[in-house]
Amino acid sequence: MANRIVRTSIETIRRRDLVEAAYLTFLEHGMQGMTMARIGERAGMSHGIVNYYFRSKDELLAAVMRKSVFSVMAETLRRLRAAASPRERVSAVIAGHFPADIFTLDIARAWLSYYALAGQHPEFGRLQRAADGRRASNLHHALKQLTGNAEARVIALSIAIMIDGAWLRRARSNDTMDADGVIGHIEAYVDDSMKLAPPLPAAGNGRC
Amino acid sequence: MANRIVRTSIETIRRRDLVEAAYLTFLEHGMQGMTMARIGERAGMSHGIVNYYFRSKDELLAAVMRKSVFSVMAETLRRLRAAASPRERVSAVIAGHFPADIFTLDIARAWLSYYALAGQHPEFGRLQRAADGRRASNLHHALKQLTGNAEARVIALSIAIMIDGAWLRRARSNDTMDADGVIGHIEAYVDDSMKLAPPLPAAGNGRC
Amino acid sequence: MANRIVRTSIETIRRRDLVEAAYLTFLEHGMQGMTMARIGERAGMSHGIVNYYFRSKDELLAAVMRKSVFSVMAETLRRLRAAASPRERVSAVIAGHFPADIFTLDIARAWLSYYALAGQHPEFGRLQRAADGRRASNLHHALKQLTGNAEARVIALSIAIMIDGAWLRRARSNDTMDADGVIGHIEAYVDDSMKLAPPLPAAGNGRC
Amino acid sequence: MANRIVRTSIETIRRRDLVEAAYLTFLEHGMQGMTMARIGERAGMSHGIVNYYFRSKDELLAAVMRKSVFSVMAETLRRLRAAASPRERVSAVIAGHFPADIFTLDIARAWLSYYALAGQHPEFGRLQRAADGRRASNLHHALKQLTGNAEARVIALSIAIMIDGAWLRRARSNDTMDADGVIGHIEAYVDDSMKLAPPLPAAGNGRC
C-alpha cells in the first residue's frame, strides 16, 4: 500500500516535472525546438524515460495543453465565485483571462502555437472549444440579467472576440497594452453597450 | 552587360515564383509542412534550385513573410481606394481583412503558426507591427472624421482587436461565424459606437 | 536446506510461468511482437523480473522454443498411446499435427517466424531436427508393419512433407483447408498408397 | 531526353542494387537484422539515400518480395513453354520450383520470413496467393488431360502441398534432400497417382 503510494507519487512527480520542462523548453526554443531530447535534458532525465511516462510526444503535448487551459479556467472560476452581481460576473470573466503575470509575450506565443496545432490534435481542439463554450455561457448568463437576450448574446460574443484578439496581439510585441489596459478597454466597451442596451422588461427580472 | 541583365531578370522571376510557391505551400500545409522539397515541387523546380536562389530556408521564409503581410495589406488598400466616405473607409479596412475565400479554418491555422514563429524571427515581428500600425492609422484617420479624436482611437483599437480575435477564433473550428457574419458583427459594433460618440465639432468635417 | 528447496521451487514455478506466458505472447503477436514487457505483463509480473529469471531474452527464447516443440510432440504422443493398430498410429501422427484450435492462420504465421529465426539459433535448429526425426521414426515404424520397408520410408516422407506444407499454406490465408480437410487429404493419400504398396511378406508382421 | 534516360538509369540501378543489398543483408543478419542502415552500408550508400529511393522500409521489402516471387514464377514459366505433353507440363511446374542453385537453406529461410511477414504486409499476401493460384491452375489443367477432374484436383493439391512442404523442410537444415531428391520424390508420387487414377473417358482426350 505504502509502496503503491510511493510509486504513484514518483510517477505524478515525474509527469508534472516533464510537463513543466516541456513548457519551459517550448518557451525557450519554440514549438519546433521542443524536442523530446531537450525536454528530457531540461528535466534532468534521459530521453528514454520521457517516453516511459508519456507514450508519445503528442501525449505529453496534450498534457501541457490541458494544464494551460485548466489554469486559465481556474483563474476565471476563482473570480466568478467572488463576484456579487451580474455585472461583477462579467468583469470576473474578463479579468480572469488577463492575470498580469500570465498575460506575457512568451505565454501568448505559446497559446498561439497550441491553436496552430489544434488541427493535428483533435483533443486540443476539443479543449479549446469546451473552454470557449464555458466562457460564452458564463458571459451570456450574466449579461441576460442586465439586458435583452439578443443583446446579451451580441455583447458576450464581442467580449469573447476581444479577449481572443487581445491575446493574439499580445504575442506580437511588448509594445501593446498590458493586462490592465486590456481589461480597461473591454470594460469600457461593456459599459458603453449597457448604455445602448434596452432596459430589461419589468417583470422578467423579478428574480434578480 | 546584356547577359548580366538577363541573369538578374531570371533570378528575379525565380525568386518571385519560389516565394509564391512557398506561400501557397504554407497556406496548404502550415508552417510545419512547408518543406523545401514541397516548395520546389509546387514551383515546378527541383528542390536543389531552391537552395541556389535562397541561401537557406530562413532566407526564403523571411521573403514569404514579407509577401504574406503585404498581400493582406494589398486587399485592404484596394478597397480603401474604392471607398467614398470615411465610414466606407472603415468598412474597407474591416472587409479587407475577411475575404470569404481566405477566411478559412486552414488559412487561419496557418497564420497562427506564422505568429507562433515570430518569436524566433525578429524581422517578422517588425513586419507584423508595421502592418498593425498601418491598419490602426487607417482606421483612426477615418474615424477621426466621424467623431472625436479620443473616441476614434478607442474605436479603432476595438476594431483591430476584433479583427485579430475573429481570425484566432476562426482557427478554432468550423462552427464559428463565416466572413459575412464577422463583418456584420464588427460593423454593428461600429454603428453602435457612432450612436454613443459625441457629434463632431462643426468645422471639423467641412474638409470631407 | 528447506529454504533452498523453497527458493528453487519458486524459481521453477516462475520460470515455467514465464515460458508459458512467452509462448502465448509469441502465438498472439509473432516473434517480432514478443517483447519482454509483454511477456511480463502476460505473466502478471514486472518486466524487471523476467530478466532476473532469464539472464537475457535469448535464454528465454531458447526455453520457449523447447516448450513449443515439446508441446506439439506431446499432442502426437497422446494420440499415439491411444492408437490400437499400425494404421491408427499413422493417423495419430497426422491428426496430432492438426488440432483444430491450433491450426489457425495466426499460429501458423507465428511458427513460420520461429522457423525463420532458426538460422541464428543453432539450438532451435537442433530441436526442430530432433522433432522431425521423431515424427519420421514414428511414421516409419508404423508403416513398416503395413508395407515394405522401402515403401514405408517413401510414404513416411510424403506424410511429413505434407504436414509441413499444410502448415506453410495455412499461413497464407484463411481460404485454405481447415484441419479436418487437411487430415482427410493426407489420410486419403495414405489409403491410396496402401493400395499400391506390395503386400507384406507373410512372416513380417507376425511380430505385431 | 538523354538526361531523362540517365536519370532513370541511375534510379533503376540504385533500386536494383538496393534490393540486392537488402536481400543479401537479410541472408546474413536475418529479417530482424535487416536494418536500413545495414542495407545502405552494404550497397555502399548512406542510409539517407535508401529512404530516397524507397519511401519506406516496407516499400523496399515489398520490392525484395516481388523480385523473389517473380524469379520463381519465371523459372516455372520457362519450363512450361518447353513442355511438350501434359505430363511434361506437370514436371515443368514441379522442377520449376526447385532450381538446384535456388533451393538452398538460406533462400528457404528467406521465404519463410516472407511468409511470416505476410500478415503485416497485405501486398505480399496477395502476391503469394496469386502465385499459388497460378501454380494450382497450371497443375490442374495439365492433370485434367491425364485423369478425371476430381482426381486432377486432388493430385494438384498434393503436389502444391509437397512443394511448399519441401521448401519449409529445406529451411530446417542442410541434411534434407537436395533439389533432385525432392523432384524425384514428387514425380514418383505423380506416377503412382496415375496408376490409381481412372482412365480418361474415351472422347475427352480427343483434343490432345
Add this chain to the structure above:
DNA sequence: CATGAATGAGAGTTCATTCAT
C-alpha cells in the same frame, strides 16, 4: 543555370537491460 543524387544530423519511438529500493 538547373538537376536530383547524396549526405548526415536529428527527430520520435521501442526495447533489452540494469539497478536502487
Add this chain to the structure above:
DNA sequence: GATGAATGAACTCTCATTCAT
C-alpha cells in the same frame, strides 16, 4: 524476491543542405 524507474543503443524516417554533372 520483486518492482518499476531509468538508461542508452538502435531503429525508421525526414529534411535542409551540398555537390557532381
